[in-house]
Amino acid sequence: MKTDTPVDFETFFSARARALQSSVIRETLKITERPEIISFAGGLPAPETFPVREMLAALERVLTRRGADALQYSTTEGFAPLREWIAARKGTPEAPVRPDQVLIVSGSQQGLDLLAKALIDPGDRVLVETPTYLGALQAFSLFGPRFVSIASDADGLMPETLSEPLRGAKFLYCLPNFQNPTGRLLAEERRHRLAEKARELDFIILEDDPYGDLSYAGGAPCSIRSLAPERTVYMGSFSKILSPGIRLGYLIAPDVLHAKLVQAKQATDLHTSTLSQMAAYEVVKDGFLEGHIPAIRKLYGDQCRAMLDALSRHMPDGVRWSSPKGGMFLWAELPRGMDATKLMRRAVETARVAFMPGEPFYAENPAPETLRLAFVTAPRPRIEEGIERLAGLIRAGC
Amino acid sequence: MKTDTPVDFETFFSARARALQSSVIRETLKITERPEIISFAGGLPAPETFPVREMLAALERVLTRRGADALQYSTTEGFAPLREWIAARKGTPEAPVRPDQVLIVSGSQQGLDLLAKALIDPGDRVLVETPTYLGALQAFSLFGPRFVSIASDADGLMPETLSEPLRGAKFLYCLPNFQNPTGRLLAEERRHRLAEKARELDFIILEDDPYGDLSYAGGAPCSIRSLAPERTVYMGSFSKILSPGIRLGYLIAPDVLHAKLVQAKQATDLHTSTLSQMAAYEVVKDGFLEGHIPAIRKLYGDQCRAMLDALSRHMPDGVRWSSPKGGMFLWAELPRGMDATKLMRRAVETARVAFMPGEPFYAENPAPETLRLAFVTAPRPRIEEGIERLAGLIRAGC
Numbered sequence: 001m002k003t004d005t006p007v008d009f010e011t012f013f014s015a016r017a018r019a020l021q022s023s024v025i026r027e028t029l030k031i032t033e034r035p036e037i038i039s040f041a042g043g044l045p046a047p048e049t050f051p052v053r054e055m056l057a058a059l060e061r062v063l064t065r066r067g068a069d070a071l072q073y074s075t076t077e078g079f080a081p082l083r084e085w086i087a088a089r090k091g092t093p094e095a096p097v098r099p100d101q102v103l104i105v106s107g108s109q110q111g112l113d114l115l116a117k118a119l120i121d122p123g124d125r126v127l128v129e130t131p132t133y134l135g136a137l138q139a140f141s142l143f144g145p146r147f148v149s150i151a152s153d154a155d156g157l158m159p160e161t162l163s164e165p166l167r168g169a170k171f172l173y174c175l176p177n178f179q180n181p182t183g184r185l186l187a188e189e190r191r192h193r194l195a196e197k198a199r200e201l202d203f204i205i206l207e208d209d210p211y212g213d214l215s216y217a218g219g220a221p222c223s224i225r226s227l228a229p230e231r232t233v234y235m236g237s238f239s240k241i242l243s244p245g246i247r248l249g250y251l252i253a254p255d256v257l258h259a260k261l262v263q264a265k266q267a268t269d270l271h272t273s274t275l276s277q278m279a280a281y282e283v284v285k286d287g288f289l290e291g292h293i294p295a296i297r298k299l300y301g302d303q304c305r306a307m308l309d310a311l312s313r314h315m316p317d318g319v320r321w322s323s324p325k326g327g328m329f330l331w332a333e334l335p336r337g338m339d340a341t342k343l344m345r346r347a348v349e350t351a352r353v354a355f356m357p358g359e360p361f362y363a364e365n366p367a368p369e370t371l372r373l374a375f376v377t378a379p380r381p382r383i384e385e386g387i388e389r390l391a392g393l394i395r396a397g398c
Numbered sequence: 399m400k401t402d403t404p405v406d407f408e409t410f411f412s413a414r415a416r417a418l419q420s421s422v423i424r425e426t427l428k429i430t431e432r433p434e435i436i437s438f439a440g441g442l443p444a445p446e447t448f449p450v451r452e453m454l455a456a457l458e459r460v461l462t463r464r465g466a467d468a469l470q471y472s473t474t475e476g477f478a479p480l481r482e483w484i485a486a487r488k489g490t491p492e493a494p495v496r497p498d499q500v501l502i503v504s505g506s507q508q509g510l511d512l513l514a515k516a517l518i519d520p521g522d523r524v525l526v527e528t529p530t531y532l533g534a535l536q537a538f539s540l541f542g543p544r545f546v547s548i549a550s551d552a553d554g555l556m557p558e559t560l561s562e563p564l565r566g567a568k569f570l571y572c573l574p575n576f577q578n579p580t581g582r583l584l585a586e587e588r589r590h591r592l593a594e595k596a597r598e599l600d601f602i603i604l605e606d607d608p609y610g611d612l613s614y615a616g617g618a619p620c621s622i623r624s625l626a627p628e629r630t631v632y633m634g635s636f637s638k639i640l641s642p643g644i645r646l647g648y649l650i651a652p653d654v655l656h657a658k659l660v661q662a663k664q665a666t667d668l669h670t671s672t673l674s675q676m677a678a679y680e681v682v683k684d685g686f687l688e689g690h691i692p693a694i695r696k697l698y699g700d701q702c703r704a705m706l707d708a709l710s711r712h713m714p715d716g717v718r719w720s721s722p723k724g725g726m727f728l729w730a731e732l733p734r735g736m737d738a739t740k741l742m743r744r745a746v747e748t749a750r751v752a753f754m755p756g757e758p759f760y761a762e763n764p765a766p767e768t769l770r771l772a773f774v775t776a777p778r779p780r781i782e783e784g785i786e787r788l789a790g791l792i793r794a795g796c
């Protein structure tokens with residue numbers, strides 16, 4: 001018998017696990033937990049938008065009336081009344097949603113994992129925006145795709161660049177509304193052309209829409225799903241309108257794909273928390289969101305304006321930024337030659353202000369001068385202060 | 399532009415998705431939801447063991463005192479006080495557990511998915527008991543292993559059959575305590591020999607222990623982890639002692655592997671519900687389980703005895719069954735030549751009683767005459783009635 005010599009786990013890891021790296025977001029979030037840091041990094045929804053009282057009242061009703069059901073195993077597809085509510089809310093006359101097309105997931109990040117499981121073989125081409133959501137790159141990467149970064153500008157990805165050589169790609173992943181990380185909105189006309197291109201080149205569209213409700217002026221262009229329901233998976237979330245901590249999202253998928261995603265979810269975690277599903281349904285079922293979402297829009301719109309004002313006041317020439325019409329983020333570019341990752345380290349160390357460098361959001365050819373600023377976590381006076389500090393560092397050429 | 403002709407999703411599915419099949423457990427659970435069916439199939443914990451009142455009181459405290467934290471994103475590793483509680487509870491003087499070795503997961507089924515992601519490359523050998531937990535076969539299968547079914551008897555897997563040709567296997571997966579599906583306990587002496595074999599042949603052990611607390615006489619042999627902590631991942635669950643519906647489990651892993659599992663979990667679902675973690679901690683932190691677990695043991699022990707009595711009274715010669723010392727299941731064998739899958743269909747249709755055929759629990763060479771009976775879901779009078787009906791069918795030779 002050998003003694004308990006150390007085990008060389010590196011030799012046990014799968015190829016996909018060896019390729020996994022610690023996330024920049026994750027490490028940054030750890031730093032920015034310190035209270036002295038003004039954080040524009042993490043993208044945590046403003047806690048004052050969490051309906052704590054309503055959630056508690058809902059949990060009381062659910063546990064008092066149906067406690068044994070709420071704490072028991074339940075079906076993989078999800079709590080039927082919640083699926084019905086989602087179908088009614090997300091369906092349109094042109095593209096209705098049946099409840100049996102809805103799969104409840106443990107946050108829409110899990111939707112990305114399940115879709116990757118169901119669709120990606122090693123080497124498959126996956127089309128993404130430039131830049132795109134880092135968490136999607138991470139989820140997909142575990143399954144060994146080849147990313148193809150689609151040319152994109154301030155109006156989102158450019159469908160005219162999708163051409164014949166991309167035939168055979170498995171899917172295109174995009175966030176049409178107030179994208180993470182850029183805050184941009186995919187122009188309506190491009191949505192139509194994207195749907196056409198998907199049919200022409202025969203790929204699936206994954207439409208990730210966690211921010212669609214957060215339009216400051218209210219409303220948003222038609223969903224991509226409504227334009228190509230037969231080949232689009234729509235991913236929704238309760239994280240930005242109710243609570244991210246309860247981990248609740250959903251997929252709306254064409255039937256054959258839906259059935260496969262259900263099987264994948266069963267093997268992955270059986271089902272999403274019964275209690276969370278029942279409580280969320282109890283909160284939303286009587287129209288709570290009709291008053292709540294406008295309040296979040298107002299708050300985030302005000303905070304966005306506060307950051308834009310602060311940027312205008314303090315940033316030196318050569319710094320540029322976007323003006324989002326919704327969502328939680330804006331996107332900035334430093335003067336050419338500056339590196340946002342280096343700036344972030346200096347900013348945290350010397351100015352106690354944090355943001356996300358843009359680099360990890362690129363599947364290919366990162367732009368080192370880009371960065372993401374979240375304006376929803378820090379309250380308004382801190383936004384002003386944080387931007388002023390950051391501008392000071394940039395001006396000093398750090 | 400092409401019109402919206404139907405999409406042939408089969409051509410888009412990954413190889414792993416094409417191999418996925420609908421689970422027998424899942425289909426059976428659907429049937430057995432009908433109230434007229436007496437179900438020994440699903441393995442749902444008895445709802446009277448759910449601490450509904452305590453859970454509600456815990457949620458009230460958590461949401462009243464720390465509502466904004468409970469509904470916010472949190473760290474991938476899990477809620478620190480819960481990790482500390484688990485470390486203190488599961489550590490022994492010989493094999494202590496540090497809180498930073500604990501990873502909270504969304505039910506221990508998710509632990510299986512994360513371990514498969516971190517360890518399995520296509521074609522890797524994975525050693526399993528004969529038979530073993532169906533959910534583990536499903537979770538691992540998505541990553542393309544070659545299963546090797548290790549000879550096992552009423553005392554669990556037989557370590558003496560682990561020999562040189564198995565060198566290079568990635569890991570051995572086992573449920574030492576009151577195994578699903580057989581209810582058997584891995585003999586203490588075999589635990590020692592298994593730990594030795596793992597060191598000798600250099601494989602990792604995944605010790606899945608959802609039922610360890612459910613020993614009717616109290617206590618269980620030492621954990622495998624305590625015998626080889628440097629190469630064992632211990633998987634625990636709150637599903638059988640608190641609530642399966644909240645989806646809460648944990649992994650205790652050696653440091654290097656723990657770090658990789660955290661990365662895999664971040665890509666998979668960011669983190670487990672903050673609210674569920676804080677509420678569960680609030681329920682258990684002051685010793686609630688010290689009274690609660692003995693009550694569950696008593697109930698399940700009584701129900702097990704009721705089923706054993708009914709089997710003795712009603713079953714014809716040639717039917718054999720196990721006598722579990724804990725857990726939720728017993729394992730039976732029909733007279734040679736009978737097929738449990740066929741019997742199940744007849745039983746549901748004509749006798750309105752359900753159970754799980756043994757076949758899907760085998761990685762190789764299924765034994766068609768075996769079946770699993772769960773005695774924790776149906777109350778005692780229904781157990782007697784259901785076994786009587788089932789015995790009638792078997793006697794009739796169906």
